[in-house]
Amino acid sequence: MATKLRQVGWFRRQTIEVEPHQLLLLQPEWGSDRVRRVLFDRVSTLVVWRVMPWDRIIVVLILLGVPTTLLLSLGSDDVTLTIGGIFLGIALLLVRYVVVRRTHFAVARADTMYRFNTIAGSGKVDRFVDELVKAIETVQAAHETITPQTPQPATDDEPSIPLD
Amino acid sequence: MAQAVQITPILCPKCHTRLEPPQTREASVQCQRCGLITKAYLFTPALPESDDAKPALPEDATCITHPTKQATKICAGTGDYICSLCAIEVKGEIYSAHYISQSQGSKKLQSEFERRHPRPDREVRNYLLLTIIPPFFYFGFVWLILGLIRYVQMVNLRRTSERYRSMVGRTSVVVGGVLLALLGSLWVLGAGALVMAMMDS
Structure with missing residues (x-):
């Protein structure tokens, strides 16, 4: 089964x-998927890189840090367990973001650059890249076989075309 | 292994500086300006074919649609000789434009040209959510009927479309059905109880 990646942005998602x-x-x-296709025949480069998702890290710190600060300021023993849970959540999410990081992809096809990114484990990303590279190479190899780009040189044995 | 031919220059995704082209098909490249390390893969893109069909010579096979043009391909759908004007590549196969426009060809290859994939499963989920979110749940009967219609569409689509089957698993079908039945029963029970209470008062 093909590996799928999900991109979750601020205002849009993408598979x-x-x-x-x-x-x-x-x-x-609402009830359908908008489809964009990148055909492999004319893909020239694929560039992959990883960066730290600072935007996500800041949002997690704000969304979970603010309630934690509020609960800490209440200072009651009843909320200790809650604060501990929130701290654990923050820690787990931050560790995941730091370890996994955000992987960006840029696929160049016929002067058009298609870019997308995902936050996924390195194993999944590696599988995806392997599948993508193999598929592109297979399509381009088949294309070379079907339609050779270089014309065959004419030999003297071939009959000349009558021009009358 | 064939030598890679670089067509498009690789630009740094961060600062858009032109990167040093790698010597192999797959290499790590570091931007000299911003220091970003990327992994670059080079491919050999197929060159775009010329669209002008050559005129046929007396001994050439001719295109079925354009009898004066030289046939260069064979349609995978009909087996006819076709020229480069008529040839359309879909999923690595060559088809004639005439075959794709026919009902048989369009049925077979429709999914390859679709701009949108129908996702009735998502509509079922949305209608189920509307059934439990106030104040929309007052019209729960409407959402449940619409959800049921979409559910039937979803099951039919799973049966006919291989692509949809790969996107929506069996679990989604079972969970959707169970939730529809459950929420439908709850809504009917709740509405019944409300009517009874109103009649008593």
Whole structure:
């Protein structure tokens, strides 16, 4: 089964899926997925890099840090367990973001750059990249076989075309 | 292994500086300006084919649609000789434009040209949410009926479309059905209890 990646942005989500001949970028709507396709035949480069998702880290710190501060300021023993739970949540999320980081992809096809990113484990990302690279190479190799780009040189043995 | 041919220059995704092209198909590249390390893969893109079909010589096979043009391909759908004007590549196969426009061809290849994939499962989920969110749950009967219609569509689509089957698993079908039945029963019971209470008062 093909590896799927999910991109969760501020205002949109996207699912990225590798098919044998194309990359599908699916953007969910109410009752359908908007489809964008990147055909592999003319893909020239794929660039992959990882960065720290600072925006996510800041949002987690605000969303979970503010209630923790409020509960700490109450100073009651009853809320100790709650504060501990929130701290654990913060720690787990931050550790995940620091370890996994955000992986960006840039696929160049015929002067158009398709960019997407995801926060996923390195194993999943590696599997996805392997599948993508293999699929692109297979399609381009098949394309070279079907339609050779270099014309065959004419030999003297071939009959000349009559021009009358 | 074939030598990689670089067509598009690789730019640093962060500062857009032109990166040093890697010598192999797969290499780590560091931007000299911002220091970002990227992994770059180079491919050999197929060059775009010329669209102008050559005129057929007397001994050439001719296109079925354009009898004066030289046939260069064979349609995978009909088996006809076709010229480069008629040839359309779909999923690695060559089809003629005539075959794709026919009902048989369009049925077979429709999914490859669709701009949107139908997702009735998402509609079922949304209608189920509307059934429990106030004040929409007052119209729960409407949402449940709509959800049921979409659920039937979802089951049918799973049966006919391989792509949809790969996107929506069996678990979604079972969970959707159970939730529809459960919320439907709860809504009917709640509405019944409300009517009874009103009649008593």
